Amino acid sequence: MAEIVLDKVSKRYPDGALAVQEVNLEIADGEFIILVGPSGCGKSTTLNMIAGLEDITEGELRIGGQRVNEKAPKDRDIAMVFQSYALYPHMTVKENMAFPLRLAKVDNATVERKVSEAAEILDLTQHLERKPSNLSGGQRQRVAMGRAIVRNPKAFLMDEPLSNLDAKLRVQMRTSVSRLQKQLGTTTVYVTHDQTEAMTLGDRVVVMRGGVVQQIGAPQFLYEHPANLFVAGFIGSPSMNFVPATLENGSLRSVLGDCTLTDRVRQLVEGADAPREVIMGIRPEHFEDAALVDAAVLAAGGKFTSQVDVLESMGSDKYAYFNLTGEQAASAELQELAADAGSDDVPGDGISLVTRLSSASGAVEGASADIWFDADKVQLFDPSSGRNLTYTER
Amino acid sequence: MAGIGGAETTGKRVGWGLLNAVVVIYALFPVLWIVSLSFKSSKTLADGNFIPREWSFENYQNIFSTTEFTRALINSIGIALIATAIAVVFGTMAAYAIARLDFPGKNLLVGVSLLIAMFPQVSLVSPLFEIERSLGLFDTWPGLILPYITFALPLAIYTLSAFFREIPWELEKAAKMDGATPGQAFRRVIAPLAAPGVFTTAILVFIFCWNDFLFAISLTSTEQSRTVPVALSFFTGSSQFEDPAGSIAAAAVVITIPIILFVLFFQRRIVAGLTSGAVKG
Amino acid sequence: MSHATTEDTATTGTAPEKSVAPKKKAALSEGKRAERKLGWLLCAPAALTMIAVTGWPILYSLLLSMQRFDLKFPDRTEWIWFDNYVTVLSNPYWWNAVWVTVLLTVVTVAVELVLGMALALIMHRALVGRGIVRTTTLIPYGIVTVVAAFSWRFAWTPGTGYLAEALGGEPVLTEKIPALLVVGLAEIWKTTPFMALLLMAGLALVPDDLLKAAAMDGASGWQRFIKITVPIMKPAILVALLFRTLDAFRIFDNLFVLTAGSQGTSSVSMLTYNNLIKGLNLGIGSTMSVLIFIMVAVIAFVFIKLFGTAAPGSDDGGKR
Structure with missing residues (x-):
C-alpha cells in the first residue's frame, strides 16, 4: 500500500x-x-x-x-x-x-x-x-x-x-x-x-x-x-455536440438560432476574455422537444426547427439525429477526436447533431421537429486554443 | 475437398480407411522389404520372397562382428550428434537475434542462409576436397562436421526463428513485474517456451546429418571417419561368393531405427517444424 | 520492435532484398547500439561458419576451374583459363548428364506435385486415422536415402527381389530407360511426403468459411479445389516446387546406389563426383561444379521472377 x-x-x-x-x-x-x-x-x-x-x-x-x-x-x-x-x-x-x-x-x-x-x-x-x-x-x-x-x-x-x-x-x-x-x-x-x-x-x-x-x-x-x-469531446457517450457560433452583445448566434446567454454564462465568458468566434458545445441531454417544455423555461434557452434525420427510441428516451446545413466546427482537437473514433472518413456535409429527447416526444423520423436547448448548460470554447471559456471549478 | 456439409457416414469412414491403408502401404512397403531381407538366412536370401521363409539373426551377427560396420556406426552417431549440437547452438543464437533484435545486416544473413539452403552441394565437393586435403581435415570427423553444420544452419535458423516469433514476448515483461531478474525471466519463462522449438530443430538437423551421403563419400577415404551410409555402399560380403545384400539390409535397418523412433514419438513436432516456415512463406 | 518480429505476410515476389534496410540517420542511443552489437555477436558464429565453409570454397572452385589440375599428373598443373569449360561443354557425356538430370527433375517433381497434393488432401481432411497417416508418411522423409535406394535395388535385382520376380525376372537396372524409371520411382517415393507436408501447410491457410461460401454458391468439390483452394495456396505450392526442383536437381544418392551412373544414367552431380573422386581431375570437376551452380541459380531466378515465388531474403520467404 x-x-x-x-x-x-x-x-x-x-x-x-x-x-x-x-x-x-x-x-x-x-x-x-x-x-x-x-x-x-x-x-x-x-x-x-x-x-x-x-x-x-x-x-x-x-x-x-x-x-x-x-x-x-x-x-x-x-x-x-x-x-x-x-x-x-x-x-x-x-x-x-x-x-x-x-x-x-x-x-x-x-x-x-x-x-x-x-x-x-x-x-x-x-x-x-x-x-x-x-x-x-x-x-x-x-x-x-x-x-x-x-x-x-x-x-x-x-x-x-x-x-x-x-x-x-x-x-x-x-x-x-x-x-x-x-x-x-x-x-x-x-x-x-x-x-x-x-x-x-x-x-x-x-x-x-x-x-x-x-x-x-x-x-x-x-x-x-x-x-x-478535447476533454469535452472525449468524455461522454454519445459525445458532446459542437457547433460554430458567434458572440454578439450577450447573445449567441449559430445554426441553432439566436439565444441569449444566461447571467452565469455571460459572467464566465466575460471573465475569460472570449473571442467573437467560438465553438458552442451542448450535451445531447440538454436538448428537449420544444412542445414538452414550459413557456417560462422555453424563453431561457434557444430553439431551432429541423427535419429529424434518424430517430432511435431507447424506451426510456429517444435519440433524434439532425443534419444541419453549415460549416462544421473546426479545431485540431476535434479532428483528432474524430480520427480516434474513426468517424473522420464518414462522408457527410453540414453539422450532425445528436439530441436526447424525452420518450413523450412526438418527433417523427423524416418530419420536422421543434427542438429547445438549455442555454445555461451551453459550454463555449476558444477554437484556436481549445480552452473552455465557461470553465468553473464548481 | 470432401468434408463440406457431409455427415460422417459409415461409407465415408470406410472410404477414408481404404485411402489411409493405401498411404500406409505406400510408405511402409520398401521399409518392410529391407527389414524382411535383413532377417533372411544366407540360403533363402535370393529367393525373391517378400516374407522370409526362414527367420535368422545371421546378418546382424555378421555386421556387428566387423569393425567396418561398428566403426561406421560410431562415426555416424558421433559426427551427427556433434554437428547437431553445434548447429543448434549457433542457430538458436542467430534465430533469437533475427526474431527479436533489430540490427543492420539481418536481411543479408537471412538471404545468405537461404542461398545456402538451395545451394547444389556437389558444387562444394570439389573445392572442399582440395581445401580439406591441404588443411589435413580430409577423412576426419571435423572434415564432415563442418559442412554438416553449414548446410544444417539455414534449416535451423529458419525453423527456430519461426518458433521464436510465436513466443509471446510480453511474458518476459510479465515475469519482470512478477519479480524475476532477467536471468530468472529467461530460465523460468522463455527457455521452457523455446525448448520445444529447439528440440524439434535438433531432430530435423540430426536427420539431415544422419542422412547425408554426398559429403560423406567424397570427403572420407577410410574407416576412420566413414559414416554408415557410405560404409553400406562399400560392403562386399565376407567372401567373394557371398552376396552382401543381407549385411547391407541388416545395417540399413540398424540406421533406420533412430529415424523410426523419432517419427513415432515426435510426429507432431516434426510436422510442425517442417511446415512452420513454409506456412507463412 | 523490429519489422521482422511482426507477422510477415508478404508472399508474392519482390526482388531479393539482400541489402540492409534503409535506416534513419538519427543518432543511435546507448540501447540501440547495444542491441546492434548483441545482434551481430549472436549471429557471428553462424555467419562466419557459413561463409568460411561456402564463401571461400566457391571462389576456390572458380579458380580451380580455370586450371589444368589433375591429381594423377600434379606436375602438369597450369592456368588454362576457359579451356576446361570448352572441354566440358563439348563433351557428349556432360550433355547426356544434363538431359538426364533435367528429365528426372521435371518428371519426378511433376509426379510429386500431383501425388503430394493428393496426400496433403488426405492428411488435411481425413475423417479417421489422421495420426497414423501423418506418422507413416514421415518415414520416407526421414529414412536415409541410401537405405531406401538399397531397398529398391534389391527389390529389382533378379533372383533376390520381389518386384523383379513379379516382372518376370528381367534385369531392369542395366538398361537406360528402365533404370531411369526405377530411379525416378525411388525419388518420388522418398520425397513426396515432404512435398505433401509443405502443401498441407498451404491447405491449412485456406479458410473453411471460403469453401463453405463457394459450396453455397453452387461450386462442386472439384471447382472449389481449382477455383478457391489452389489459387489461395499458390504461394505454398510455388515454394514447395522451388525447393523440390532445386533438391531434385542435385540427385545423387539414389543414382549412386541404383545404377552408379552406368548405361548413361549419370546426373550432373554423379558425373562431377566421378570426375573428382574417381578421376581425381580437380580442374574438370570444379568446372562442372561451377556450371551446376550456374544452372541452379538460373532455376531459382526463373522461379522467383516468373512465378513470383517468395523471394529468398525477404523475411519469411520460402523458408522451411
Missing part, C-alpha cells in the same frame, strides 16, 4: 520523439486512478514507466515516498495485469498465480494459502490445475488478476485489462474489478482508451493527449466541467 507520485515525469525516445511530457500526478494510497486517451497519447508509456519497464527520461517517480527511477521492476513491489494477460502457457493456473511468490522465495505453506485465497476471491478454485489454453477469456483475465493480487503488492497496474473480452463480459468484469479494488484497497493505476470504463471505474480520471495531461478529476467533474474541447 503506498501512494505514487509522478513529478514532472517525461519520456523522450532515442529518435527524439517526446512520448510523455512533464506529467505531474499524485496518486493517493488506495486510490483507483484511470489514465485515458486515444491511442498514442502516452498513457501506456506512463504506465510502463511506473512499472519500470521503460526508463524515465526526466523527472522523478516516487512510490511510498521513495525515489524508484533507477529500480528494476522486480524491486518496485508492484504488480501488473497485461492486455494479453501474459499468462505463462507452460504453467497451470496455480503455478501461474504462485510464480511471483516462488520468485520471492515464499515458503510452500504460505504460497498454498495465498493462492487458494486468491482463487477463492476470483472464483478460480476449480480451475487451478488447468493450463491457460483451456480457459475462457474471462477466466484467463481472472487468472491474470489473481497473479497480481497474490503477493499484496504496493500497487496494481492494469494495461487495458478488459479490452480483449466481448462486450457483455467486459461490463461484468468491470464491476468485479471495481469491487475487488474496493475490497483490497490497493492503489491502482488503470489504462484504457474506453471512456465508459474511465467514467465508471475510477476515483479520478487523467485525460491525456499527445503525451500531455489535459485534465485530472473525478469522472462527474470532467463530464460537467471539461477544461478544453
Whole structure:
C-alpha cells in the first residue's frame, strides 16, 4: 500500500520523439486512478514507466515516498495485469498465480494459502490445475488478476485489462474489478482508451493527449466541467455536440438560432476574455422537444426547427439525429477526436447533431421537429486554443 | 475437398480407411522389404520372397562382428550428434537475434542462409576436397562436421526463428513485474517456451546429418571417419561368393531405427517444424 | 520492435532484398547500439561458419576451374583459363548428364506435385486415422536415402527381389530407360511426403468459411479445389516446387546406389563426383561444379521472377 507520485515525469525516445511530457500526478494510497486517451497519447508509456519497464527520461517517480527511477521492476513491489494477460502457457493456473511468490522465495505453506485465497476471491478454485489454453477469456483475465493480487503488492497496474473480452463480459468484469479494488484497497493505476470504463471505474480520471495531461478529476467533474474541447469531446457517450457560433452583445448566434446567454454564462465568458468566434458545445441531454417544455423555461434557452434525420427510441428516451446545413466546427482537437473514433472518413456535409429527447416526444423520423436547448448548460470554447471559456471549478 | 456439409457416414469412414491403408502401404512397403531381407538366412536370401521363409539373426551377427560396420556406426552417431549440437547452438543464437533484435545486416544473413539452403552441394565437393586435403581435415570427423553444420544452419535458423516469433514476448515483461531478474525471466519463462522449438530443430538437423551421403563419400577415404551410409555402399560380403545384400539390409535397418523412433514419438513436432516456415512463406 | 518480429505476410515476389534496410540517420542511443552489437555477436558464429565453409570454397572452385589440375599428373598443373569449360561443354557425356538430370527433375517433381497434393488432401481432411497417416508418411522423409535406394535395388535385382520376380525376372537396372524409371520411382517415393507436408501447410491457410461460401454458391468439390483452394495456396505450392526442383536437381544418392551412373544414367552431380573422386581431375570437376551452380541459380531466378515465388531474403520467404 503506498501512494505514487509522478513529478514532472517525461519520456523522450532515442529518435527524439517526446512520448510523455512533464506529467505531474499524485496518486493517493488506495486510490483507483484511470489514465485515458486515444491511442498514442502516452498513457501506456506512463504506465510502463511506473512499472519500470521503460526508463524515465526526466523527472522523478516516487512510490511510498521513495525515489524508484533507477529500480528494476522486480524491486518496485508492484504488480501488473497485461492486455494479453501474459499468462505463462507452460504453467497451470496455480503455478501461474504462485510464480511471483516462488520468485520471492515464499515458503510452500504460505504460497498454498495465498493462492487458494486468491482463487477463492476470483472464483478460480476449480480451475487451478488447468493450463491457460483451456480457459475462457474471462477466466484467463481472472487468472491474470489473481497473479497480481497474490503477493499484496504496493500497487496494481492494469494495461487495458478488459479490452480483449466481448462486450457483455467486459461490463461484468468491470464491476468485479471495481469491487475487488474496493475490497483490497490497493492503489491502482488503470489504462484504457474506453471512456465508459474511465467514467465508471475510477476515483479520478487523467485525460491525456499527445503525451500531455489535459485534465485530472473525478469522472462527474470532467463530464460537467471539461477544461478544453478535447476533454469535452472525449468524455461522454454519445459525445458532446459542437457547433460554430458567434458572440454578439450577450447573445449567441449559430445554426441553432439566436439565444441569449444566461447571467452565469455571460459572467464566465466575460471573465475569460472570449473571442467573437467560438465553438458552442451542448450535451445531447440538454436538448428537449420544444412542445414538452414550459413557456417560462422555453424563453431561457434557444430553439431551432429541423427535419429529424434518424430517430432511435431507447424506451426510456429517444435519440433524434439532425443534419444541419453549415460549416462544421473546426479545431485540431476535434479532428483528432474524430480520427480516434474513426468517424473522420464518414462522408457527410453540414453539422450532425445528436439530441436526447424525452420518450413523450412526438418527433417523427423524416418530419420536422421543434427542438429547445438549455442555454445555461451551453459550454463555449476558444477554437484556436481549445480552452473552455465557461470553465468553473464548481 | 470432401468434408463440406457431409455427415460422417459409415461409407465415408470406410472410404477414408481404404485411402489411409493405401498411404500406409505406400510408405511402409520398401521399409518392410529391407527389414524382411535383413532377417533372411544366407540360403533363402535370393529367393525373391517378400516374407522370409526362414527367420535368422545371421546378418546382424555378421555386421556387428566387423569393425567396418561398428566403426561406421560410431562415426555416424558421433559426427551427427556433434554437428547437431553445434548447429543448434549457433542457430538458436542467430534465430533469437533475427526474431527479436533489430540490427543492420539481418536481411543479408537471412538471404545468405537461404542461398545456402538451395545451394547444389556437389558444387562444394570439389573445392572442399582440395581445401580439406591441404588443411589435413580430409577423412576426419571435423572434415564432415563442418559442412554438416553449414548446410544444417539455414534449416535451423529458419525453423527456430519461426518458433521464436510465436513466443509471446510480453511474458518476459510479465515475469519482470512478477519479480524475476532477467536471468530468472529467461530460465523460468522463455527457455521452457523455446525448448520445444529447439528440440524439434535438433531432430530435423540430426536427420539431415544422419542422412547425408554426398559429403560423406567424397570427403572420407577410410574407416576412420566413414559414416554408415557410405560404409553400406562399400560392403562386399565376407567372401567373394557371398552376396552382401543381407549385411547391407541388416545395417540399413540398424540406421533406420533412430529415424523410426523419432517419427513415432515426435510426429507432431516434426510436422510442425517442417511446415512452420513454409506456412507463412 | 523490429519489422521482422511482426507477422510477415508478404508472399508474392519482390526482388531479393539482400541489402540492409534503409535506416534513419538519427543518432543511435546507448540501447540501440547495444542491441546492434548483441545482434551481430549472436549471429557471428553462424555467419562466419557459413561463409568460411561456402564463401571461400566457391571462389576456390572458380579458380580451380580455370586450371589444368589433375591429381594423377600434379606436375602438369597450369592456368588454362576457359579451356576446361570448352572441354566440358563439348563433351557428349556432360550433355547426356544434363538431359538426364533435367528429365528426372521435371518428371519426378511433376509426379510429386500431383501425388503430394493428393496426400496433403488426405492428411488435411481425413475423417479417421489422421495420426497414423501423418506418422507413416514421415518415414520416407526421414529414412536415409541410401537405405531406401538399397531397398529398391534389391527389390529389382533378379533372383533376390520381389518386384523383379513379379516382372518376370528381367534385369531392369542395366538398361537406360528402365533404370531411369526405377530411379525416378525411388525419388518420388522418398520425397513426396515432404512435398505433401509443405502443401498441407498451404491447405491449412485456406479458410473453411471460403469453401463453405463457394459450396453455397453452387461450386462442386472439384471447382472449389481449382477455383478457391489452389489459387489461395499458390504461394505454398510455388515454394514447395522451388525447393523440390532445386533438391531434385542435385540427385545423387539414389543414382549412386541404383545404377552408379552406368548405361548413361549419370546426373550432373554423379558425373562431377566421378570426375573428382574417381578421376581425381580437380580442374574438370570444379568446372562442372561451377556450371551446376550456374544452372541452379538460373532455376531459382526463373522461379522467383516468373512465378513470383517468395523471394529468398525477404523475411519469411520460402523458408522451411
